[in-house]
Amino acid sequence: MELTGAEIAIRCLQEEGVEYIFGYPGGAVLHIYDALFQQDRVKHILVRHEQAAVHAADGYARSSEKVGVALVTSGPGITNAVTGIATAYMDSIPLVIISGQVPSYAIGEDAFQEVDAVGITRPCVKHNFLIKHVKDIGPTIKKAFYLAKSGRPGPVLVDIPKDISNQKTEFVYPDSVSIRSYNPVGKGDIEQIRRAAQLLLEAKRPMIYSGGGVVLSGASAQLTELVRLLGFPCTNTLMGLGGYPATDKQFLGMPGMHGTYEACMAMQYCDVLIAIGARFDDRVVGNVEHFAQVPRKIIHLDIDPSSIAKRVKVDVPVVGELKPVLEQLLGELRNSNKKPDPATLAAWWKQVNEWRVKGGGLRYKNSTEIIKPQFVIEKLYEITGGDAFVTSDVGQHQMWAAQYYKFNKPRRWINSGGLGTMGFGLPAAMGVQLINPGATVACVTGEGSIQMNIQELSTCKQFHLPIKVLSLNNRYLGMVRQWQEFFHGNRYSESYMDALPDFVKLAEAYGHIGVRIDKPSDVEPALKEAFARKNDLVFMDFQTDPTENVFPMVPGGKGLSEVILSEDL
Amino acid sequence: MRHIISLLMENEAGALSRVAGLFSARGYNIESLVVAPTEDPTLSRMTIVTSGSDAVIEQINKQLNKLIDVAAVMDLNEGEHLERELMLVKVRAEGVARDELKHIADTFQGRIIDVSDRTLTIELTDTCARLDGFLQAIGRDLILETVRSGASGIGRGERILKL
Numbered sequence: 001m002e003l004t005g006a007e008i009a010i011r012c013l014q015e016e017g018v019e020y021i022f023g024y025p026g027g028a029v030l031h032i033y034d035a036l037f038q039q040d041r042v043k044h045i046l047v048r049h050e051q052a053a054v055h056a057a058d059g060y061a062r063s064s065e066k067v068g069v070a071l072v073t074s075g076p077g078i079t080n081a082v083t084g085i086a087t088a089y090m091d092s093i094p095l096v097i098i099s100g101q102v103p104s105y106a107i108g109e110d111a112f113q114e115v116d117a118v119g120i121t122r123p124c125v126k127h128n129f130l131i132k133h134v135k136d137i138g139p140t141i142k143k144a145f146y147l148a149k150s151g152r153p154g155p156v157l158v159d160i161p162k163d164i165s166n167q168k169t170e171f172v173y174p175d176s177v178s179i180r181s182y183n184p185v186g187k188g189d190i191e192q193i194r195r196a197a198q199l200l201l202e203a204k205r206p207m208i209y210s211g212g213g214v215v216l217s218g219a220s221a222q223l224t225e226l227v228r229l230l231g232f233p234c235t236n237t238l239m240g241l242g243g244y245p246a247t248d249k250q251f252l253g254m255p256g257m258h259g260t261y262e263a264c265m266a267m268q269y270c271d272v273l274i275a276i277g278a279r280f281d282d283r284v285v286g287n288v289e290h291f292a293q294v295p296r297k298i299i300h301l302d303i304d305p306s307s308i309a310k311r312v313k314v315d316v317p318v319v320g321e322l323k324p325v326l327e328q329l330l331g332e333l334r335n336s337n338k339k340p341d342p343a344t345l346a347a348w349w350k351q352v353n354e355w356r357v358k359g360g361g362l363r364y365k366n367s368t369e370i371i372k373p374q375f376v377i378e379k380l381y382e383i384t385g386g387d388a389f390v391t392s393d394v395g396q397h398q399m400w401a402a403q404y405y406k407f408n409k410p411r412r413w414i415n416s417g418g419l420g421t422m423g424f425g426l427p428a429a430m431g432v433q434l435i436n437p438g439a440t441v442a443c444v445t446g447e448g449s450i451q452m453n454i455q456e457l458s459t460c461k462q463f464h465l466p467i468k469v470l471s472l473n474n475r476y477l478g479m480v481r482q483w484q485e486f487f488h489g490n491r492y493s494e495s496y497m498d499a500l501p502d503f504v505k506l507a508e509a510y511g512h513i514g515v516r517i518d519k520p521s522d523v524e525p526a527l528k529e530a531f532a533r534k535n536d537l538v539f540m541d542f543q544t545d546p547t548e549n550v551f552p553m554v555p556g557g558k559g560l561s562e563v564i565l566s567e568d569l
Numbered sequence: 570m571r572h573i574i575s576l577l578m579e580n581e582a583g584a585l586s587r588v589a590g591l592f593s594a595r596g597y598n599i600e601s602l603v604v605a606p607t608e609d610p611t612l613s614r615m616t617i618v619t620s621g622s623d624a625v626i627e628q629i630n631k632q633l634n635k636l637i638d639v640a641a642v643m644d645l646n647e648g649e650h651l652e653r654e655l656m657l658v659k660v661r662a663e664g665v666a667r668d669e670l671k672h673i674a675d676t677f678q679g680r681i682i683d684v685s686d687r688t689l690t691i692e693l694t695d696t697c698a699r700l701d702g703f704l705q706a707i708g709r710d711l712i713l714e715t716v717r718s719g720a721s722g723i724g725r726g727e728r729i730l731k732l
Contacts, residue, residue, distance in 0.1 A: 122583075123594050127638075181578070181637060181641075182637050305635075306628065306631035306635050
């Protein structure tokens with residue numbers, strides 16, 4: 001039977017088992033929206049801004065193992081989506097974005113709502129396609145899903161001109177897909193893995209450093225087994241939190257700019273470092289020259305060869321999917337008659353534990369007068385039993401959430417680590433809530449970030465998404481203010497948030513419950529009451545200490561061992 | 570160090586801009602970039618002349634490989650290879666200089682492909698360095714126009730870049 005291009009696009013989504021898509025209609029996608037209307041398998045979530053559509057699809061993907069899908073129109077539809085696409089690209093999140101384009105005969109004529117979608121998104125997608133013929137829609141969408149989720153995942157854009165979405169052709173969805181120029185690696189090279197095993201077994205001061213790759217590839221169980229088998233200390237990056245259980249005694253916390261003292265020091269002074277699905281980001285290792293001053297052997301397991309030896313020299317590179325690669329490594333370690341020397345390892349742990357004491361753990365000076373933001377996160381952790389999905393925006397609140405919420409499971413911590421996109425948290429939480437109905441979803445945000453996509457409170461109302469929004473309202477763009485305090489002579493240039501709305505009234509105006517919390521003693525009751533409301537979105541406006549800073553801190557351009565601990569404790 | 574990188578990529582709209590965009594986005598140098606279809610019309614072959622530290626060159630190779638449309642990448646500098654560039658030069662050729670120019674063209678195995686009363690157009694195919702040498706030998710005063718194709722490269726002997 002012949003179908004229109006628009007019908008084919010929707011049939012493809014059905015074939016891929018897509019349950020929800022996030023989008024916003026417009027001229028160039030009218031045929032696709034019409035096809036969407038005439039079926040009920042793919043459910044559409046109408047957002048209030050295209051950026052939010054992509055973030056919601058992103059949260060949907062991060063909290064499940066599925067590909068997120070967004071549908072936007074041409075011109076401003078796709079340009080609004082770009083921030084969302086770049087966010088997903090930086091964090092390697094599998095997304096398919098379908099955008100409408102002006103009719104093919106009008107392309108290049110500066111038509112109404114025309115923009116070169118393929119050109120404008122090229123640097124921030126894994127790949128993109130402009131459809132030229134209606135018969136290409138099926139095979140291209142098949143390829144798009146395959147590219148998005150295989151290898152190093154990422155967003156893929158399919159741009160469909162309006163006239164082509166209305167042309168007809170026979171619909172056949174391909175069973176399989178092969179792209180001759182794209183062959184992602186599965187298992188790792190066994191010789192390299194043997195060398196890695198050898199280095200690990202001979203290490204005197206070993207350290208396991210894992211990142212978002214472990215979460216994305218579903219290799220948390222293998223990572224956990226590796227850490228326990230070897231008895232080594234382990235750190236998870238911001239993107240890797242939950243990859244190894246945070247409450248385990250072998251876990252040192254997060255490394256890097258706002259990591260723990262012990263994680264920073266162990267990264268710096270280990271003699272063998274195994275990086276697993278992590279990329280030695282500038283926020284993780286700080287100054288690379290400083291990092292390189294201490295001699296250490298580096299083993300790097302990653303799906304993407306270009307992540308290896310990009311910022312640091314690597315001694316044993318292993319390219320492959322982390323799950324099979326870790327299985328291979330575990331096999332080698334189990335079969336080896338060598339074991340890590342207990343006395344040597346005990347001496348290293350003694351050192352690590354001394355750092356733990358010196359660092360004093362994550363700490364802050366609590367107050368009975370003013371709400372400390374860290375206190376709110378601690379209470380959130382307690383009240384949700386450590387089992388909530390937590391999304392965040394970007395800034396101080398993000399760091400406090402990462403530090404004080406102890407993630408024991410992967411895919412529970414949803415944040416924009418690479419691009420650092422303010423406005424990510426609330427729409428991401430919508431995607432998380434939809435794919436995890438009944439689950440507790442908290443969005444930790446600030447009064448700055450939340451205003452970047454606050455219109456999504458309307459989407460939450462329409463689709464009954466009972467997200468709990470925790471806004472740590474310190475009346476400042478806190479992280480900007482912190483840097484201005486430390487590095488710009490207390491000149492708080494444009495970081496004060498004046499003329500803030502009444503967030504309680506705002507939440508109520510959108511049909512939700514809003515609560516303002518001023519006193520530390522009200523924090524716990526307010527959270528308890530909010531989380532008890534299983535069916536309501538509750539917006540909690542916590543009036544927090546405007547002067548609080550995030551510690552520890554490795555200042556930009558400094559080395560990991562130059563970490564500054566809290567100044568007032 | 571200067572490197573010549575050859576690659577095979579899908580002969581599709583936009584493939585060239587993906588490569589060019591990669592170089593500008595990541596701040597890599599492009600000295601020259603040549604692209605044309607091969608005997609297989611679905612594939613294009615590109616030769617890029619670039620320069621950078623060993624670490625940068627390694628990243629360039631990896632980043633090129635990562636592009637979905639790129640089917641194969643070979644850094645020609647990793648083995649023996651040949652490079653050739655085509656150049657067309659139009660020179661002011663009057664009086665005694667005319668014979669002198671013909672002589673230089675001969676020395677560099679150039680061919681004179683167009684003649685007018687006051688000009689000569691010379692075609693040369695050689696390594697980039699030899700072409701630079703030719704331009705120096707003539708001197709800038711007499712050169713009216715220079716058109717260079719950018720380098721094309723190929724491995725020696727059994728060193729083959731093919732799918």
